[in-house]
Each structure stands twice: as C-alpha cells, then as structure tokens.
Amino acid sequence: MANTMAEEKDMDYSRALITILKGVVDKRTQPDIWNIIKDNQPRMEEYVAQIGLLLYVDDNAGYAYVKQNDDENLPRLVPRHQLSYGLSILLVQLRKSLGDFDASNGDSILVLSFEDIKLRLKPFYPAATNETKFDNEVNRHIKKAVEMGFLSEVYGQADAYEVRELIRSFVTADWLQRFNERLQDYLDFGSRNAEEPSEENALDF
Template structure:
C-alpha cells in the first residue's frame, strides 16, 4: 500500500510546488519530515522554503556539500544543465527583476510579472555586441522557452490594450536555484567580461558559465 505522502512525492518529482495551492501546501508542511526522510533514502533532498512559498526536490551531486557519500552510487534522476551565455544572462535578469519587485512590495503579493520588452531592455546591459537584431530576438525567444521549461517562467495572457508584448510570471524557483551569492558572482563575471579590452574574447561557455540543476 502506498504511503500517505506518496501523492506529494510524485507531485514534487514533477516540479516545484507553490503555496498558492493552499491545500497541498498545508499537507506538505504537515508531512515535511516524513517526505524528507523518504526522499533521503533514495538520494534526493526536499527543500521547503516558507519565505518564498515553494517546495522542490534536488538530487545532490558528488561535488556538492549536500551529497551523502554513504549512499551507493545511484543513477541520476535529475539532469544538471550547462546554461548558455545568453540563458545565464536571462536568469540573472529574472532574479534581479524579482529582487527589485520584492524590495518595492508594500503587501504580501508574491506574484511578479514581466514583459518580453522589459527583459530585453535589461539584457542589453550584458548583451554581446551584435548588428543582427533579428538573430538576437530569435535567441531571446528560444531562451524564454527554455526558461519556461525549466520552471523559471510561466506564460500569461498579455493585456493587449496596454502592451502587446508577451507577459510572463517569474516563478519563485529562480530564487532557490540562483542564490544571492551566485547572482552576484555571475553578474560580476559578466561585467568583467564585457568591460575587458575590445579585442579580448569571452571565455567559452563550458568553462565559464555556472551549472544549475533542473527539476
């Protein structure tokens, strides 16, 4: 017979859970210890962030502090993704936009929205020099789709009477996968790259860009 918390474990394995689902969130809080203990037995870790109102599961890798060396060598359930230069910049922009939203918030509102135009304007601060605007626009659209697939964004219906641009909700998961320290590190790296001599080349993506787990 399945454990009482089995539906919650399976839901977490599909992606992040938010406190906007009040019933599920309340049950997650009540069963947090049991769920965490069960997941630990199979090499996974439960994260429940009450401040951000989200819960998610990760599979610590051998090079991470949370990795349990006493565990047998388990197959990877959750792949780690090497972010491209452009997608890294998008993640930085999302986190920066969300932080500004939280700092300016005057109530308990958690939902933060951003348009494609606003993101493109922010990304211009770190963009590689280019004269091919069509290619840059196509790259942004591709990165937005990837960010949505990874759980950083959620497409919402735009208010075309105000702005015809696509509108997105920034998911709180981005604050969990990109810590304040990592945000500052990536931002400073990008600034240093772009402030270097005009003839200097950026380090290749494989060696210079951070890796984040996917859910």
Template sequence: MLEPEQDATASMHDLSSLLIPLLKGVIYRDADTALWGALLDLQARVRDYVTVLNLELVLDEAEGYAFLRSRPENGDDSPALPRLVARRPLSFPVSLLLALLRKKLAESDASGGETRLILVREQIVDMVRVFLPTGSNEAKLTDQIDTHINKIIELGFLRKLKPVAGKRDGQATAFEVQRILKAFVDAQWLADFDARLAGYQAQLGAAAGSADD
C-alpha cells in the same frame, strides 16, 4: 473506519501521489492546493523516503513551491552516489538572463508591490540589450533572446501568459517570473551581482567581436 492494512495502503497512495509529481518537477501551492496540503501533512515521510534516493526536499511555505534536489556531497572518502536529478549546464546568455530576472524580482519585492512579477518581452529584451556592444544587430538580438527565454520557460523559471496590450505593437507577450528562481539564485549570489555583471559584459563583448570577425 479503515483496517490497519487498508489504512497503510491509503497512506502509501497519498505518499505516491506526492513523490511522482516531485520526481517530475516542481509542486506549486497555487497550481494544486489539495496536493500542497497533502505535502505539508506528509513532508516528514517524504523527506525520509527521498533521503534513500540521495535527494532532499526543498519546501518554501512562504513562496508556495517545493521540489527535490540532490543532497550535498559529504566531502569524505565515501564513494559518490549516482545523481538521480541531473545537473543542467546553462549557456552563458541564459545564466545572464536568469541573473537579471533574479535581480528584478528582488527589486520588486523591495518595493513592496505585487507579489507577482510580470514582464513583457520588450522589457526582457531591454534588460539584456544594455550589456551588449553598441551596434548589435537588433533582429538577431531579438531572435537570440527569444531562444533564451524559451529555455528559461523550459527550466521552469518563467511562465508565458496571454498577450497583453503593448505600447508599440498592440499586443505584447507577457511572462511571469516564477518565485522558485529565488531558491536557485540566492541572496549571497546577488550580493556579488555588480562584479559578476562586469565579467558578463566583458564575455559578451568578446563573443560578439569573435562573431563579427
């Protein structure tokens, strides 16, 4: 049996082993079940600790992910605290692709199919193509979308899988849409999705027109 001092040291080690990966990024249940179990056991202590850092723990047991984000501002006259988790401004095309992936995820959930949403590169290109002006350069379009896909992988919303059998080129690059995307693009945002897409399409058309001038 551990002495009180030893027990406190062991507990602090458990807390540290949770806080370090959380400060680095997202904890997924499927990636490390032991770490996930420890987080569920110690989540109250984690919440108390990160509050001091002006952060809050977002933990979704159903979807199996957890991460830290900055706490909402109070709206009073108190001085704003520095942000430990920086905001990342996204380019317009990346924002559009994230919105399309989120809608695809919602459609997949509504169909009652697989919990994992896996798309091949060709499907992602087709999703974006319909919002671009007719006659867009196909090779340039594909290169640009590859750049946006890589950015979304970097943000943690897509995971690249091993190539799978494709219909056109034999092997197609596949991606899994990470369910944590639901925490960043919420249901209320999706409710206004059609109106937002009209604005997106107009902006993309204007950007393409400027590039051709």
C-alpha cells in the same frame, strides 16, 4: 473498504513523490500534488533523505522541490543543469529586478514584458547583433525560464511574464558570486563582437 482507501493514499503518495523527483511542484498549477506533499511532508522528507536528497517546501511562495545533499558522499541523483550564456544573464537580471521591485512594492508581483526583458539583456550582447536574431534568442531563453519555473506567462496579457519567487532559491548569493567571477567575460562579449564565453565555464544549478 479500509484497505482500498489505504491503497489509494499510497498511490497518491507515490504519484506525488515521483512528480517532485522529476522537478519543481507549483502550488498554483499542481494543487493536488501540493496537498499530498504537505499531508505527507515528514514521510517524504525521511524517504528522500535515505537517497541523499533534501526536500525543500516554501509555503509562502507555494513551491516544493528536492535537491542533492552535497554533504552526503553519494552519486548524484539530481543532475546539474548547465546554463547557456544568455540564460545565465537572463536569470541574473530577473533576480536583480525582483530584488529592486521588492524594495518598493511590498507584496505585489513583478510582471515584465518581452520588451522589458530585452532592455535588460541588451547591454550584454554585441551592438552589431541582428535584431531579429536577438529577439529569437531572448524568446528562447524566456521559454526555458518558463520551463524551469522562474517565469510564468500572465493570463490575458500577450508577451507578459511574472517573475516567480522560485528564482530566489536558485539564484543565491553563492551563485551570483560565481556569476560575478565571469562577469568581465560577459561584458567583453557585450561591448564588442567578441567570441561568446565558453560553455565549458558555464554556470549551472
């Protein structure tokens, strides 16, 4: 009996470890995995450190993930995700909106509609952009942000999205500085029908 329980705990641990190595764990949507991580946090931290990773757990916001320890001279296990022009703009606007919201709303959550998001992105696209094409592109970037855990759909509200706290950990001051270095290219693209900024210089995580 004791051996069976130990085997089940080891299986749960392995399942949680594999899950977090594949991406972000959200307490709200993955409570079982979250609890296993919390119960085994020191053990998991020790394991991932051996392969050049850091375990990050935010108890207040309710998410956990692993990231590469850049101080270690090891091959990269966590791949960098190159961000398109539109997705970079979206993430910056979401982070800015969250900061502005924090200053006046305390512990409330920030919910943006599809139209709210469109308004924030509009200045960064040429005025001549076809409206239907623009809507489709914004929708594509929103879906990607949901997939990455930065937005979540609000139950019972059509085209409404909660801006998740996770975005603070990725859209950092250093990341924003890199964005600002490319800002003129982005503004040039938005002010006229210029060529979209090169993907070779795209931001990443």
